[in-house]
Structure formats: C-alpha cells, structure tokens
Amino acid sequence: MGTQPVSRENEMIQVEALTKQFGAFRAVNGISFNIARGEILGLLGPNGAGKTTTLRMLTGFLKPTSGTIRVAGQPMDDQGLALKRMMGYLPESAPLYHDLLVFDYLRYVAEIRGLRAGARIERIRQLADICQIGDVMHKPIGVLSKGYKQRVGLAHAMMSDPQILILDEPTSGLDPNQIVEIREIIRQIGREKTVVLSTHILPEAEATCDRILIIHQGTIVADGATDQIKRSAAGEQRIHLTVAHADPEAVRDRLGKIDGVADVATETPANGTLPVVLVCRGEADLRGAVYHEIRQTDWDLLEFYRETQTLETIFRKLTRED
Ligand code: ATP
Numbered sequence: 001m002g003t004q005p006v007s008r009e010n011e012m013i014q015v016e017a018l019t020k021q022f023g024a025f026r027a028v029n030g031i032s033f034n035i036a037r038g039e040i041l042g043l044l045g046p047n048g049a050g051k052t053t054t055l056r057m058l059t060g061f062l063k064p065t066s067g068t069i070r071v072a073g074q075p076m077d078d079q080g081l082a083l084k085r086m087m088g089y090l091p092e093s094a095p096l097y098h099d100l101l102v103f104d105y106l107r108y109v110a111e112i113r114g115l116r117a118g119a120r121i122e123r124i125r126q127l128a129d130i131c132q133i134g135d136v137m138h139k140p141i142g143v144l145s146k147g148y149k150q151r152v153g154l155a156h157a158m159m160s161d162p163q164i165l166i167l168d169e170p171t172s173g174l175d176p177n178q179i180v181e182i183r184e185i186i187r188q189i190g191r192e193k194t195v196v197l198s199t200h201i202l203p204e205a206e207a208t209c210d211r212i213l214i215i216h217q218g219t220i221v222a223d224g225a226t227d228q229i230k231r232s233a234a235g236e237q238r239i240h241l242t243v244a245h246a247d248p249e250a251v252r253d254r255l256g257k258i259d260g261v262a263d264v265a266t267e268t269p270a271n272g273t274l275p276v277v278l279v280c281r282g283e284a285d286l287r288g289a290v291y292h293e294i295r296q297t298d299w300d301l302l303e304f305y306r307e308t309q310t311l312e313t314i315f316r317k318l319t320r321e322d
Contacts, residue, residue, distance in 0.1 A: 012037045012194040018067035027053045029218035040190040042209030043198040050218040051198035059089045088162035092169045094153030098142030113160045127155040147178030167197040183208050216319040239278040242303035
C-alpha cells in the first residue's frame with residue numbers, strides 16, 4: 001500500500017500543481033500527489049493549512065484556480081458529475097436533519113441518490129452494519145451523540161457505494177472511545193475503498209492512514225508512510241552515550257573519526273562520567289560502529305541509546321510558522 005511504489009494504473013486520484021487562490025490569498029499552492037486504489041491517505045496539517053480547501057477541490061465542490069485533478073484517469077473538469085458519483089464526501093460538520101429518525105433520513109438519502117426503491121432497504125441494512133448504527137435506526141438524529149451522528153454522516157457518504165471516500169476531520173469533537181470506534185470503521189472501509197481524510201491530530205493520522213501528506217501553508221512538506229517520513233524528515237540521527245574514565249578530547253577524536261558521524265558533543269564531566277551526543281548523517285545505524293570503537297578503549301560505557309524522532313517532533317519542525 002502506501003509504502004510501495006505505485007504504478008500508474010493503480011492510481012485512483014492524480015493531483016498535479018493544484019492551486020486555490022481566494023482573492024490575494026493562496027490557500028493551496030501548487031501541490032501534486034497521487035492516491036492509489038485502496039489506500040488510506042491522511043492530509044495532516046495545522047489549522048488553516050489548506051486541508052479542507054484541497055478536499056473540496058478533490059470532491060469537485062470547489063473549482064481550482066489552476067492545476068489538474070484526474071480521477072480514475074479522467075480529468076475532473078470534463079467529467080465532473082460522473083466522477084462526483086464515484087465519491088462519497090463527509091464534510092467537517094455533516095448537515096443532518098435533526099428531526100428525522102436515522103432510518104427515515106437514510107431512506108431519504110437513498111432516494112435522492114437514485115437507488116432503486118427495491119434496493120434501498122437492503123443498502124440501509126448493509127450501511128447499518130458497516131457504520132454500526134443498527135441500534136439507533138429508530139432514534140431522531142438530534143438526540144444522537146456526536147460519534148453516532150458522525151457514523152450516520154458516514155453512512156450518508158457511502159450510500160451509493162462510492163469507490164472513493166473523502167472525510168474532512170472525521171473524528172473532530174469525538175471522545176477517545178468514539179475516536180477509536182470511528183477509526184476502526186474507517187480502517188474496515190479502507191480495505192475496499194480509497195479513503196482520503198484530513199486531520200490535525202497526529203496519532204489519528206498515524207493509527208488510521210497508510211500514508212500521510214503533511215500540509216503547511218498550502219504546500220506539501222512531507223509525503224510518505226509514517227516510518228518513511230520519520231526517517232527522511234529526520235535527516236540526521238543522534239546517539240547518546242555516557243562514558244566514565246574517558247578524556248573528552250580523546251572521545252571527540254576517536255568517535256569523530258567514524259564514517260557518518262558529523263559531530264561529537266561532550267558535556268562537562270560530572271562525578272567522573274561524561275555525557276556525549278553523536279550527531280550522525282543519513283539513515284545508517286551507526287551504533288555497531290560506535291560500540292566497536294568503545295570496546296577498543298578502557299572507558300566504561302554507562303549509557304548508550306539512539307534518539308528516535310516522534311512524528312510529533314517532525315510535525316512541529318515542518319509546520320513552524322517561520
Ligand atoms: P482547519 O484545520 O482549520 O479546518 P484547513 O487546513 O482545513 O484548516 P482550510 O479550511 O483549507 O484549512 O483554509 C486554508 C486557508 O484558506 C485559511 O487561511 C482559510 O481562512 C482560507 N480560506 C478558506 N476558504 C476561504 C474562502 N472561501 N475565502 C477566503 N479564504 C478562505
């Protein structure tokens with residue numbers, strides 16, 4: 001899935017140099033990316049990054065200022081309506097009729113979506129199962145919890161069995177249990193469908209998506225599976241050690257000669273122990289080489305670990321305001 005190179009025929013959505021300008025303000029600034037069939041892609045970014053604007057262009061609700069969107073190989077502007085039918089869209093706050101019972105609401109959606117009269121009940125039954133709303137079918141939408149309302153919105157978006165589902169902040173405002181439930185439903189749906197969702201919640205993106213695009217001020221600042229993003233955005237790794245009976249200059253000299261070590265920072269020795277930080281270039285794991293060097297000395301090795309960057313640190317680095 002997201003970690004594999006994607007062949008062209010496997011691409012469901014192709015976005016090329018997409019830009020959206022609101023007056024003088026450029027909300028989306030020439031972004032390009034592809035989404036493979038059956039992929040769950042997360043658009044991750046802080047408030048105002050351009051996620052909703054991008055999703056609205058993907059669904060055909062908003063016309064791009066420039067750039068192209070192809071869905072299943074067809075340009076969006078030529079085939080707008082036909083391609084829209086391939087998509088289900090759950091906007092950030094789904095417009096639901098609060099007085100209607102869930103069942104009546106979904107029957108109404110089935111009707112306006114053009115499902116045959118004989119097929120409607122069966123489809124609602126399937127959706128009740130997929131979205132886990134069987135037990136609230138005969139309740140008014142207005143009395144449902146936010147989590148259930150969101151599931152009804154999801155059932156709405158999936159009524160015509162679209163191949164692509166576009167979900168704008170699907171877990172926004174939900175409590176932690178509801179988040180886990182919706183996430184599980186999305187993962188199930190993602191086994192068969194292409195899903196694009198937006199979120200500004202990092203663990204959300206990490207837990208639900210095969211691949212993540214980090215968007216900042218209308219541009220893509222990272223694209224890949226979470227592991228790939230962690231590795232490539234890191235650019236450098238740090239190895240921390242604490243040694244005893246070691247002269248700082250000898251430490252800097254010996255460890256600084258290891259291929260891939262860009263810098264050796266030693267702190268002031270305290271109680272005969274010396275904290276050391278090695279800054280390493282590239283992705284290679286240098287722990288073996290470092291340990292090998294230390295074994296040839298009479299230093300005592302008290303502590304030794306590689307710092308791993310969390311997605312959170314990377315996200316903050318990539319989306320700082322400067
Ligand atoms: P959030 O997480 O807050 O929903 P977002 O990443 O979805 O943020 P967008 O809603 O796409 O961000 O908005 C991107 C920028 O474009 C924001 O600065 C927003 O104010 C601006 N914007 C969005 N829609 C319009 C519009 N119709 N007219 C003018 N500016 C707009």
